Amino acid sequence: MTNLLARLYATDPDVVVIDLENPSRDVLEQLFQVSRLVKRPVAMFVDQSDTGMINKAIEAGVSAYVVDGLKKERVKSILDMCMARFHAYARLQNELDQARSALEERKIVERAKGLLMRHKGVTEDEAYTLLRRRAMNEKKKLGDIAQAVVTGLEMLG
Amino acid sequence: MRRITIGFIPLTDAAPLIAAHERGFAAEEGLAFDLVREVSWANIRDKLSIGLLDAAHMLTPLALASALGIGHVKVPLIAPITLALNGNAITLSAAFVRELGGLPDDPVAALPLIAAAIRRRESAGLNPPVFASTFPFSTHNYILRAYLAAGGIDPDRDVQLVVIPPPLMAGSLEKGLIDGFCVGSPWNSVAVDRGAGHILAPSSALFSRIPEKTLVIGDTLAAGDRETLRAIIAATAKGAAWCADPGNALELAAMLSAPHYLSVAAALVLRTIEGRLIFTPGGPSRAVADFIRYDVPGAARPDAGRYAWLYAQIVRWGQTLFDPEAPAKIAALIRTDLFDAAVGGAPPAVLADPIGSILEPPFDPAALGDYLARFDARGLPKLPA
Numbered sequence: 001m002t003n004l005l006a007r008l009y010a011t012d013p014d015v016v017v018i019d020l021e022n023p024s025r026d027v028l029e030q031l032f033q034v035s036r037l038v039k040r041p042v043a044m045f046v047d048q049s050d051t052g053m054i055n056k057a058i059e060a061g062v063s064a065y066v067v068d069g070l071k072k073e074r075v076k077s078i079l080d081m082c083m084a085r086f087h088a089y090a091r092l093q094n095e096l097d098q099a100r101s102a103l104e105e106r107k108i109v110e111r112a113k114g115l116l117m118r119h120k121g122v123t124e125d126e127a128y129t130l131l132r133r134r135a136m137n138e139k140k141k142l143g144d145i146a147q148a149v150v151t152g153l154e155m156l157g
Numbered sequence: 158m159r160r161i162t163i164g165f166i167p168l169t170d171a172a173p174l175i176a177a178h179e180r181g182f183a184a185e186e187g188l189a190f191d192l193v194r195e196v197s198w199a200n201i202r203d204k205l206s207i208g209l210l211d212a213a214h215m216l217t218p219l220a221l222a223s224a225l226g227i228g229h230v231k232v233p234l235i236a237p238i239t240l241a242l243n244g245n246a247i248t249l250s251a252a253f254v255r256e257l258g259g260l261p262d263d264p265v266a267a268l269p270l271i272a273a274a275i276r277r278r279e280s281a282g283l284n285p286p287v288f289a290s291t292f293p294f295s296t297h298n299y300i301l302r303a304y305l306a307a308g309g310i311d312p313d314r315d316v317q318l319v320v321i322p323p324p325l326m327a328g329s330l331e332k333g334l335i336d337g338f339c340v341g342s343p344w345n346s347v348a349v350d351r352g353a354g355h356i357l358a359p360s361s362a363l364f365s366r367i368p369e370k371t372l373v374i375g376d377t378l379a380a381g382d383r384e385t386l387r388a389i390i391a392a393t394a395k396g397a398a399w400c401a402d403p404g405n406a407l408e409l410a411a412m413l414s415a416p417h418y419l420s421v422a423a424a425l426v427l428r429t430i431e432g433r434l435i436f437t438p439g440g441p442s443r444a445v446a447d448f449i450r451y452d453v454p455g456a457a458r459p460d461a462g463r464y465a466w467l468y469a470q471i472v473r474w475g476q477t478l479f480d481p482e483a484p485a486k487i488a489a490l491i492r493t494d495l496f497d498a499a500v501g502g503a504p505p506a507v508l509a510d511p512i513g514s515i516l517e518p519p520f521d522p523a524a525l526g527d528y529l530a531r532f533d534a535r536g537l538p539k540l541p542a
Contacts, residue, residue: 023322025197030293030320 015079105143112146115153158189159385161378164201165192165214167419168323169342169429170241170370172409173451174214177396179412185395186388194417197322198292205375206232212375212389214240217368218467222294224490225468227477233376237495238390240370240397242456244449245297245360246345246434247304249337250330253286254355260437264358265515268308275315289321289329289338296367297339299470300360306537307516312474313535330354341369342429342449343421350425352438359434361447365513368463369449383498390499394453401451406430455505459491462511465522472529473536479529484522 008016016028109131116127135145161183165171177183178190193210195201202223204210217239223232247264254260257270275285288305290297302312312318321329326340327348337357348354360367372393378385399405410427413419419426428434432448435441450456464487472479480486497504510519520528533539 020200021196023196023325025199026292026322027320029197029199 015083017079101143105141105146108143108150109146112149112153115150119153119156158184159187159388160189160191161211161385161389162191162193162209163212163214163372164195164204164210166195166198166201166323167421168214168244168344168370169413169419169426169449170244171214171418172400172413172430173240173393173397173457174372175396175412175418176399176409177392180396180399182395182399183392186392188385188388188392190392198295202229202232205234205373206230208375208377210375211378213373214370215373216292216295217371217464218294218296218299218471219292220371220373221464221467221487221490222471222476223373225477225480225483225486227471228294233379234373234490235379235492235495236371236373236459236490237386237492237499238372238393238397239368239457239459240372240393240451242366242368242450243359243361243364243447244342244369244429245300245339245367246342247301247337247339247357247360248326248330248345248348248354249357250333250335250354251352251438252333253336260355260357264304264362265307267357268304268310271305272308272310272315275310285316286336287317287319287334289319289326289335289340291323291340292320293476294471296360296369296467297341299467299474300363300367301339302474302536303470303514303516304358304363306532309537311535311537327351327353343419343426346425346429346434347421349435349438355438356434356436359432359445359448361445361449363514363516365447366450366460366463366508366511368460368467371459386495387499390495394457394496394500397451397457398453400430401453401456403431454496454500454502458496458500458504459493460505460511461487461491461493462507462520462522464491465525466512466520469520469525469528473532475536479525483525 109128112131113124113127116122116130117124120127120130122130131142131145131149134140135142138145163174165174174190174192178192183190195204195213198216198219201210201213201215202219205213205215206223215236217236220234220236222228224234224236225231249257249260253274256274257267261267261270271286278285288301290301292298298318301318305312305316310316319335321335321338323340323344326338326344329335330338330348331351331353337354339360345354345356349356372389374386374389378389400409406427410423410430413426413430414421414423428442429449432445433442434445434448436443461484465484468483468487471477493504509521511522512520514520518531531538
């Protein structure tokens with residue numbers, strides 16, 4: 001039980017199928033916390049259900065929810081579907097995260113430009129050029145330079 | 158009769174729910190408690206989340222983490238009545254006790270021995286000691302960590318912490334897979350009776366008042382009619398008050414020992430209810446003050462200060478970042494208005510230090526920031542400057 005983590009790393013599984021009646025589920029919960037294996041699809045097989053339950057399961061991050069479905073010949077196709085859906089979801093999540101951070105970066109660059117215009121008496125284009133040149137020279141992201149400018153100039157008042 | 162499906166894990170602190178069912182307190186309130194034994198806390202959480210369970214016996218820190226969306230998606234639930242305070246112990250394997258050269262009566266005096274054993278193993282190129290708790294969000298994890306940290310032992314570096322379900326603890330100790338564990342009753346006593354372990358400290362010797370398990374109610378019922386909610390809390394409170402009466406201990410022990418509940422010998426369960434623990438295999442029993450508390454309202458009414466301490470542990474050990482909104486979220490989770498409406502009577506006096514620990518200075522729930530500032534990034538107490 002204690003070398004489960006090592007085994008999970010060694011096999012690097014596509015999907016982890018956990019029997020709900022196996023007490024080792026809590027062992028896996030801890031492993032998911034300490035390692036990055038947490039991003040794995042979850043399939044749930046149950047023997048009874050209603051619509052509310054399925055909706056809740058999906059909200060809870062379950063990729064496949066199968067009612068009365070634990071038949072040998074169906075398991076592989078269900079797991080394939082589960083992984084495909086999980087990856088599609090993970091991609092969307094990733095795109096959303098990227099879009100959010102791009103938006104954040106744009107906001108901070110705008111603020112840095114405004115501060116530079118006020119403190120150095122330059123135009124908006126010149127302020128942007130200053131930021132970009134510094135970012136290129138220091139091989140840093142534009143957002144990081146803008147953040148440093150904002151922090152520094154705001155401290156100066 | 159309204160049927161309420163309630164999940165539980167086989168532990169002495171599920172007693173208020175079991176007594177409410179067996180002694181007819183649920184029926185008095187117009188309810189039928191359908192008690193379902195589960196094998197893992199993750200199952201309890203997920204089955205509650207998707208509505209397979211209406212309510213459940215749950216680790217208080219797990220209820221807190223689930224309601225706040227820490228470590229997992231947010232699970233809408235409320236925790237309107239605490240099932241027990243304390244009831245845990247830290248147990249070491251017989252082999253590890255030999256490695257330490259015996260166990261002192263004072264658990265704090267054992268810390269330098271454990272630290273020395275860690276150093277010996279390190280210089281011999283051996284693996285560090287392995288200690289088990291029951292879940293990442295559990296009092297057992299936090300008690301074990303706070304204890305080790307008080308001795309300057311980094312729980313994330315100097316030892317290996319693993320999770321093992323309570324009924325498998327004694328067996329894992331016996332097989333030498335782990336060197337020690339922190340778990341609830343009756344599983345420490347099971348390890349002692351099997352000759353596999355020595356109790357190092359009952360948790361009540363380290364912390365006086367930690368909320369151990371809570372009844373949690375899922376969102377469907379919580380948003381439903383107030384009468385059903387009142388009835389569930391009232392029936393559970395009656396069960397808890399019955400369990401707290403020492404005159405019922407014998408009957409309670411027999412009840413809990415049944416195969417569909419704990420499936421553990423009644424005589425052993427009785428010791429954990431009465432707080433008469435045998436610390437070493439074949440040794441005498443010793444009375445432990447407040448080993449497990451079911452009293453109403455003192456133990457049963459959820460206490461925001463005790464929850465604040467649990468929240469501080471979640472932050473201390475890096476499971477989440479501090480959220481200034483946490484106290485408001487705790488109030489929404491514990492809903493003391495529901496307890497007061499269902500149980501009535503005067504609320505218990507508010508204690509200056511809700512936790513009471515020999516390992517830490519008094520805990521002030523209003524100064525969470527100051528409490529957390531006492532620990533470094535690893536969660537270890539900062540050395541005085």
